[in-house]
Amino acid sequence: MTAASDRNETGAVLAVDDLTVEFPTEDGIVRAVRGVSYRLERRESLGIVGESGSGKSVTALAVMGLLPATARVRGSVRFEDTELLALSDARLSDFRGSGLAMIFQDPMTSLNPVYSAGYQIVETLRRHQPDMTARAARERAVELLGTVGIPSPERRVDAYPHELSGGMRQRVVIAIAMANAPDVIIADEPTTALDVTVQAQILDALETARAETGAALILITHDLGVVAGHADRVAVMYAGRIIETGSVEDIFYTPRMPYTLGLLGSLPRLDREEERLTPITGSPPSLLNLPPGCPFAPRCPMRRNVCDETEPPLRPAGRSTHLSACHFAEELVNTGAGEIFETAGADIDALTRFADTAQSPEEGTA
Numbered sequence: 001m002t003a004a005s006d007r008n009e010t011g012a013v014l015a016v017d018d019l020t021v022e023f024p025t026e027d028g029i030v031r032a033v034r035g036v037s038y039r040l041e042r043r044e045s046l047g048i049v050g051e052s053g054s055g056k057s058v059t060a061l062a063v064m065g066l067l068p069a070t071a072r073v074r075g076s077v078r079f080e081d082t083e084l085l086a087l088s089d090a091r092l093s094d095f096r097g098s099g100l101a102m103i104f105q106d107p108m109t110s111l112n113p114v115y116s117a118g119y120q121i122v123e124t125l126r127r128h129q130p131d132m133t134a135r136a137a138r139e140r141a142v143e144l145l146g147t148v149g150i151p152s153p154e155r156r157v158d159a160y161p162h163e164l165s166g167g168m169r170q171r172v173v174i175a176i177a178m179a180n181a182p183d184v185i186i187a188d189e190p191t192t193a194l195d196v197t198v199q200a201q202i203l204d205a206l207e208t209a210r211a212e213t214g215a216a217l218i219l220i221t222h223d224l225g226v227v228a229g230h231a232d233r234v235a236v237m238y239a240g241r242i243i244e245t246g247s248v249e250d251i252f253y254t255p256r257m258p259y260t261l262g263l264l265g266s267l268p269r270l271d272r273e274e275e276r277l278t279p280i281t282g283s284p285p286s287l288l289n290l291p292p293g294c295p296f297a298p299r300c301p302m303r304r305n306v307c308d309e310t311e312p313p314l315r316p317a318g319r320s321t322h323l324s325a326c327h328f329a330e331e332l333v334n335t336g337a338g339e340i341f342e343t344a345g346a347d348i349d350a351l352t353r354f355a356d357t358a359q360s361p362e363e364g365t366a
């Protein structure tokens with residue numbers, strides 16, 4: 001079987017190729033996703049980061065086959081050796097849960113308000129293991145609730161969703177995902193609706209779920225800080241495209257796209273308390289009438305003429321695993337995070353260091 005040996009060679013559990021999603025609307029065509037490609041290896045964790053409206057959720061919904069019927073989807077989404085975009089909804093639902101599980105920002109999207117947490121976990125378990133006794137399933141449900149950090153799980157197993165806090169509900173959703181033993185978990189802003197104090201605990205529960213099930217994880221967030229400790233690789237999205245991707249180290253230490261630098265500059269600096277935040281000014285473009293050129297150009301302190309004329313392709317910048325969609329990626333070598341944005345309006349050429357005069361520390365060992 002060629003497909004199976006392909007899979008063994010590459011190890012990818014999910015491969016998205018040139019995914020495009022458009023929504024025809026009264027005002028015109030919304031180009032929500034414009035040629036997104038990524039591969040997810042088994043057990044790997046990929047962080048997808050970007051501002052609101054950059055196409056993160058639409059990309060995830062396309063992979064899950066959960067877009068509204070009006071969406072025009074092109075490209076390829078392969079789970080192991082199956083092309084998901086070619087499947088009927090009925091066939092696709094076979095893959096949801098046990099192949100690909102999705103965790104949404106609002107846990108009530110996944111929970112049924114009229115059934116107890118335990119009942120919903122038991123149902124999931126018995127769907128996958130029809131021979132499991134009711135008693136064994138209940139015991140396993142209690143165990144799963146404990147695993148995701150729910151205190152007194154033997155009591156909470158009978159609680160209804162409305163009796164639980166937002167954080168506890170999200171833990172139940174994670175427990176259900178675990179009960180499905182998925183190969184891929186897609187978590188779309190799983191902590192965004194939650195209290196800051198709970199956010200880290202939910203991310204830990206996700207890590208536990210990943211470790212116990214061996215699932216690969218796609219962690220979608222607008223917060224670059226969230227991916228730092230929870231992803232192996234990062235893809236940064238802007239205006240419907242991936243505009244930079246690489247290892248966590250590539251993205252945090254040698255970003256090669258001014259937008260990523262801007263996101264990094266927006267992070268609070270814990271080491272230097274007096275340092276102000278340096279947010280990116282302006283807002284992302286409308287996806288209805290995208291002008292030619294780089295969609296980030298109007299907000300970019302490095303903008304030059306070519307940026308308004310040609311949209312830069314995503315191409316290797318530095319290490320082979322590190323890709324950037326910037327005409328001037330090479331000039332960003334060794335530029336500190338936030339530096340370009342803090343000094344926007346100053347002489348950018350004097351700030352940037354050219355690849356031939358400075359070498360990134362990463363490249364020496366690559």
Ligand SMILES: Nc1ncnc2c1ncn2[C@@H]1O[C@H](COP(=O)(O)OP(=O)(O)O)[C@@H](O)[C@H]1O
Pocket residue numbers: 023025030031032050051052053054055056057058059068287
């Ligand atoms: N059903 C839809 N019809 C029309 N436009 C949509 C629809 N769903 C999403 N969009 C648009 O697609 C773009 C990407 O949205 P989304 O993926 O939800 O962004 P993100 O998750 O990164 O915040 C946005 O401009 C959004 O308004």
Ligand SMILES: [Mg+2]
Pocket residue numbers: 056057058188189
């Ligand atoms: Mg979203």
